[in-house]
Amino acid sequence: MDQVNRVYLDHNATTPLRGEARDAMLAAMDLVGNPSSVHAEGRRAKMVVERARAQVAALVGCLPTQVVFTGSATEAAALAVAQKGRHGGRFAALPTEHDCFAIWSDVDLPAPYGPDGSMLGGGAKGLFAMTDWVMQPVEKRWSADRTDQALVAMSAANSETGIVFDKIPTDTKVNALIAGTIPFAVVSDITQLAGKMAIEYDADKRPSYAILSAHKLGGPKGVGALINFTADDPAPMLRGGGQEMGRRSGTENVIGIAGFGAAAAAAQADVEAGKWDKIEKLRNILESALEAASNTTIFVGKESPRLPNTSCFATPGWKGETQVMQMDLAGFAISAGSACSSGKVKASRVLKAMGLGDVAGDAVRVSLGLDTTKDDVMRFVDTWAQKLNKHKARAA
Template identity: 55%
Template sequence: MSRVYLDHNATAPLRPEARDAMIAAMEVVGNPSSVHGEGRAAKALVERARAQVAELVGCSPGEVVFTSGATEAACLAIPAFATVSSAGIEHDAVLSWVQSEGADLTHLLDVNAEGVLTGTAQGESFEDKIWDDVVAMQAANSETGVLQDTMPHAQALWALKRDVRVLVDAVQALGKVPFSFARSGADFVMASAHKLGGPKGVGALIVKHGLDVTAQIRGGGQEMGRRSGTENVIGIAGFGAAAAAAKRDVDAGRWDAVEKLRKILENALAGEAKETIFVGKGANRLPNTSCFATPGWKGETQVMQMDLAGFAISAGSACSSGKVRASTVLRAMGYDDETASSAIRVSLGLETTEQDVLRFAEAWLAQERRYRARAA
């Protein structure tokens, strides 16, 4: 039987709209910085995509800075030598900045057992703890799918009247749930094209009007002087087209059907796998994401077994090494190492069918029965 792709949070399949926009952009020869007709045509593609991304995020086009991805967006938002605080549930693109500042700042913000920010830092109020330059928060967690209401925490930081900037990682939320830059409380927002059906290797940092960033890539002053280098016109055109299509899908409520499939999946597994823990089940989650752990059954083993059975899933966030490791997200939520290393993530897409979900449940439960028999 054909393979079933259930790893959309790692990367989503390229949308037809994005593919068409990229093919059309390949025929445009001009450099966006050139003033002649060919250059203006290339510039028009970039600016159209900027407007499309802005509409998805809920910001103005002038606040969109195109980058090579969300990791570069984080680097652009966080100044050199800045101190950064976040919770331990953040993606490595942000968490690595926290860890680089020393153990006393690592995992500063508290989360509860569902992975939701509590509004405290190391058990104390923000007033006593937050003295950093940047505070990073997620709109949605890539591993558990748990959603955060970042605005109340941003308001608590504003009340301190300190020069603290709020960086919101909206990579997983954009294109799956409604998102508003203004209602997020963010000064900066990270976005990535390939998480919503655009091409890999392009993303954006949203910079609140009136603020600025220090360019990490210097040169000709492209992207309003914030990110030099000739723009990736083809990738940016694909990003814009994917953003426009993703917004239409969110507005049309297409992800509601995906949420129903996620519930079908979890109910099918929970009915037999009594020892399996569904992470973040009591919190608001992305409609497509299910993270579950069977303590003692390594997540890496499950990923390989399901791969052989024809299903693409993951154990945590995709990392460049290709290695599977115990989830730092689950550890931050209070799970022990055995459970954290036993978690897998199934992330559905708009093209996922009920048959796909039930086939996966059948295959996974067969392996779960074998695991329990060996462990007995």
């Protein structure tokens, strides 16, 4: 299939650059000054950075001074983890977390979801239901009678399954909220949720840190942000000129930051206008049609709160890698898990942690965008069903 007729269904990996972001970046390309310079040219560049900082802050619901621009969400995650010394010196990531957190985890924690995608803990949803299992005293986990703190990574929305916690993970330093457990601070990955759903916090509860990335919401690649909700500035990992108010040195990527800010503002407007409601209906049409085509296909997290655009499904016996390649040749871009694995296609660590076993290797993810149409969805289903029937015929 030629490039014109291809259908892009991998928006959780990256989303096409928004027109608003492109315009902002083109304008920023004409700026001469360094944002740290005090002359007029420098001040103009600084104004672009600060405008974008305010736009990202408005999307997230924080103060502009709490936004630290980084080179990626991965760098933002590393910067957050570097603050663990302020939270008892321990850091843990759930096994369903993105690799940017998982590699730093020094404590084993259980997955928050069961094989069907529902949240563990008697069917209850939300962070405070999760505390029952997060801090259970088992080998390699902290004892329940400890009184010190820890930093724990919890995604607001999982990139592979789309499953959303019904509340943004919050900072639970107040012992009364989690009586009998260790108080822990939270770094929340809002990368997938930002720009697709409203970001809301309880009046007196929010994470200590959050991370997000520009290219997941229609901005450019190579720029992200750490949101610091604590009272203390994060200690920098990169030292030098003291940019970003001393929190991340290095001359700011003015062009990328300008695009990030414009994309954040446009994404916020889309959420407020309810544009993702239409995409959720398309996602449901997709799954109903797939279900009609295959009664063995498993839809991960279908009964749980999910991102409006994400469907993760597995057809036992039909490898996800094979599906990705076959659909790519047919003109459809989908994925088998996270895109951040150096081009590797392998069984999802996240789905294995959720208890899917060997079926984890048979899963693919379809993630829609605001430009996805019903025709795109139905063409995908028709092609996928044809490939499935051929697979079954060969296996017979």
